[in-house]
Amino acid sequence: QVQLQESGPRLVRPSETLSLTCIVSGGFIRSYSWGWIRLPPGKGLEWIGYVDYSGSTSYNPSLKSRGTISVDTSKNQFSLKLDSVTTADTAVYYCARGEPNCAGDCYIYWGQGTLVSVSS
């Protein structure tokens, strides 16, 4: 059974960098795409971006080029860095696996999510 687990600081100061890692177990990171999605409090889901096993990436332009997603196949994990955070970046952050059945762009396997708060 594929499992994903997010890890990283729960509190980030404004203007600093948010860093999260998603560890994948029960399956290999190769041959799939891996996404980050967030849920701000009181709002709907927002797709942040994805990385595939080769390192190719795509990002939501709403991030204004602040995001970097990378993959480490040797550790079976992938990561998100979001620069220059503001309080608007406070959200539950999820990592998820893109499913080939829907062209790699819908998600069956998700992490439990981690709440990251941006506050001074």
Next chain:
Amino acid sequence: DIVMTQSPDSLAVPLGERATINCKSSQSVLYSSNKKNYLAWYQQRPGQPPKLLIYWASTRESGVPDRFSGSGSETDFTLTISSLQAEDVAVYYCQQYYSSPLTFGGGTKVEIK
């Protein structure tokens, strides 16, 4: 970006009755070459990650009860719960994967009346 608009924002339905959620995209998500609608539906219970229910607008994910069904094409889509159960209380989201950035609807909260 393709804007996904869901309606209603919330609805309360008696146990055993039908619940209907609508999703409208700002442009067609039907890919002409394969005749597939790039539209998915998710269920999110409180404190849980989203769960994929439907993809390609009407294909039920493995293990999803058959009371959940998806329909529609191009820009107008519907998720129907034919007989609402207590465990169906959740927020439901549509998502288009026709083009990047992937976008979600604002969510519809389903409660028991």
